Amino acid sequence: MNAPNTEQQALIRYLEGRWSEEQVRQRLSREGRSGEPVFDGRSLQFHPENWSLMRFALRWGLRVTGLYERGTRNALRLRVRRHHLRLPGLPAPLAGVRLLHMSDLHLDMHPDFPGLLRKRVQPLNYDVCLITGDFRYSTTGSYLPAIDALKHVLEVVDVPVYAVLGNHDPLAIVPALERIGVRVLLNEAVLWEERGQPLALAGVDDPHYFGCHDLERARDGVPEGVPLLLLSHSPELYREAAEAGYLAYFCGHTHGGQISLPGGIPVLTNARCPRSYCQGSWSYGGMQGYTTVGAGSSVLDVRFNCQPEVVLHILSAAQRGDVNTSVFP
Numbered sequence: 001m002n003a004p005n006t007e008q009q010a011l012i013r014y015l016e017g018r019w020s021e022e023q024v025r026q027r028l029s030r031e032g033r034s035g036e037p038v039f040d041g042r043s044l045q046f047h048p049e050n051w052s053l054m055r056f057a058l059r060w061g062l063r064v065t066g067l068y069e070r071g072t073r074n075a076l077r078l079r080v081r082r083h084h085l086r087l088p089g090l091p092a093p094l095a096g097v098r099l100l101h102m103s104d105l106h107l108d109m110h111p112d113f114p115g116l117l118r119k120r121v122q123p124l125n126y127d128v129c130l131i132t133g134d135f136r137y138s139t140t141g142s143y144l145p146a147i148d149a150l151k152h153v154l155e156v157v158d159v160p161v162y163a164v165l166g167n168h169d170p171l172a173i174v175p176a177l178e179r180i181g182v183r184v185l186l187n188e189a190v191l192w193e194e195r196g197q198p199l200a201l202a203g204v205d206d207p208h209y210f211g212c213h214d215l216e217r218a219r220d221g222v223p224e225g226v227p228l229l230l231l232s233h234s235p236e237l238y239r240e241a242a243e244a245g246y247l248a249y250f251c252g253h254t255h256g257g258q259i260s261l262p263g264g265i266p267v268l269t270n271a272r273c274p275r276s277y278c279q280g281s282w283s284y285g286g287m288q289g290y291t292t293v294g295a296g297s298s299v300l301d302v303r304f305n306c307q308p309e310v311v312l313h314i315l316s317a318a319q320r321g322d323v324n325t326s327v328f329p
């Protein structure tokens, strides 16, 4: 990467003490790779979100078959899922803590979406709000429309909001997010108390595309014995996170396939992990995880057999033989 320009210098200054200049420059250089490739030779990953020809062909195919309108209606059928998350060893006073989990908002996807999201969130009761990345619809262009839309949504949220970045989010979005009250966890952790008990929440940078995540650094300074939750854009770190001692893992990215076969079977999940980690609740080792199918849509503003959601996780202590369950009101 060449010498940083004025905007990049400002970002380096803004993140001083959180990320080194070298880390910022590494992330920015990955953002600038040949206009976001469809195939990334470094990770051997296919990125359909960057393939404008596929977007055009899909839209055309759906229009000529008369399915496009139905797909866009489906994409706006946003529901609230209540998920009982049973965590082994959770201190009893933390039972009942409620975490609102939103992901893959892609807020500038459709003009009606931010208002709809705000309407779904407004009546809910929760202690903390978690957002697991992908604020912007496209992987390029301005992030400001997404920030304006999120500001509108967050007017009805009066609890702390923590987030991580996704593969659609440039590092430069961080100051704008933090100005509207969203604390972005860039391989960092926060500690807070609920009902007199400490809880820790760590967050890593997007592991799917940018690869600047650091699970070990993210938990730096968290005292032993404090229940440790993780935000990551994608589920792809499930094994490393369990080995690093995280108790729960919240993520999105896969959109649950977004366009799925009848029965909710995804055509593509766009993640380097088994499909069992790509939607809903799962566990690995002693760690419990949840991959939300997301609230918004990308590539195209359509969904089939995969209804968008925001999730209200309700914590409880696990008993032997417990299974995590979710319900729709």
Ligand SMILES: [Fe+2]
Residues within 6 Å of the ligand: 104, 105, 106, 134, 166, 253, 254, 255, 294, 298
């Ligand atoms: Fe997404």
